[in-house]
Amino acid sequence: xxxxxxxxPGLVKPSGTLSLTCTVSGDSISSSxxxxxxxxxxxxxxxxxxxxxYSGSTYYNPSLMSRVTMSIDTSKNQFSLRVTSxxxxxxAVYYCARNYGGNSYYDFWxxxxxxxxxx
Amino acid sequence: xxxxxxxxxxxxxxxxSVTISCIGSSSDVGNYNRVSWYQQPPGTAPKLMIYxxxxxxxxxxxxxxxxxxxxxASLTISGLQAEDEADYYCSSYTSSSTMMFGGGTKLxxx
Numbered sequence: 001x002x003x004x005x006x007x008x009p010g011l012v013k014p015s016g017t018l019s020l021t022c023t024v025s026g027d028s029i030s031s032s033x034x035x036x037x038x039x040x041x042x043x044x045x046x047x048x049x050x051x052x053x054y055s056g057s058t059y060y061n062p063s064l065m066s067r068v069t070m071s072i073d074t075s076k077n078q079f080s081l082r083v084t085s086x087x088x089x090x091x092a093v094y095y096c097a098r099n100y101g102g103n104s105y106y107d108f109w110x111x112x113x114x115x116x117x118x119x
Numbered sequence: 120x121x122x123x124x125x126x127x128x129x130x131x132x133x134x135x136s137v138t139i140s141c142i143g144s145s146s147d148v149g150n151y152n153r154v155s156w157y158q159q160p161p162g163t164a165p166k167l168m169i170y171x172x173x174x175x176x177x178x179x180x181x182x183x184x185x186x187x188x189x190x191x192a193s194l195t196i197s198g199l200q201a202e203d204e205a206d207y208y209c210s211s212y213t214s215s216s217t218m219m220f221g222g223g224t225k226l227x228x229x
Contacts, residue, residue: 038165038220045122045223046157046165046208059216095164103212105155105170112164 002026004096004110012090012117018083022096022110029072030054034099035079036106037070039092047092051099052079086117123148123209123221130227136197139224141209142190147219149190153212156185156194159223160205168207169194196226204228 008020022035029035036051050060052070060068064083072079083090093114097106124142131137141148141156148154154172157165167176169185172192182198192211196203209221 046220048218048220103153105167107167109164
């Protein structure tokens with residue numbers, strides 16, 4: 001069974017950088033799948049952030065592209081998210097998930113981690 | 120990119136059927152059979168219910184079905200049960216090689 005687990009600080013200061021890591025078990029991050037981040041502000045809907053392939057290819061939400069970077073560490077079977085210049089609007093539950101084969105559906109999700117942007 | 124359009128809420132009584140629509144454009148829903156649906160009870164992570172417009176993952180009851188016509192995808196839940204009460208989201212691949220979600224629909228079982 002594929003499992004994903006998000007980790008990282010739960011509190012980030014405004015104008016700072018949000019950094020999260022997703023650890024994958026039960027599947028190789030070097031497989032044909034893509035690995036993505038989805039976020040959900042409190043009481044609101046899901047927002048696609050982006051996804052990454054082990055080759056290094058990435059696609060990001062155009063509205064976040066200037067502030068988002070994703071990376072992958074095949075030796076640790078992990079992938080990461082960085083969002084710079086954060087504001088209160090970036091406060092959300094952040095989910096990592098596996099995108100089956102790319103341009104497709106998310107079949108396995110992490111439990112999500114709440115990141116609050118506040119001073 | 121704008122979110123796919125879903126009704127904010129739908130409701131039905133146990134045993135009835137409900138349909139949730141997901142309106143996109145020719146740049147996403149209308150041009151790709153890469154539409155998926157997710158169920159999210161309060162406080163939990165989303166769960167895949169339908170993929171590639173109309174396929175059900177193993178373990179999803181056959182009461183859940185999906186379809187697409189033009190730029191609109193639909194999720195139908197038949198034989199409504201109390202446990203179906205949750206938020207539902209559609210998602211689609213886009214011509215920009217990105218993904219997008221709908222705004223979500225809250226299903227209430229009366």
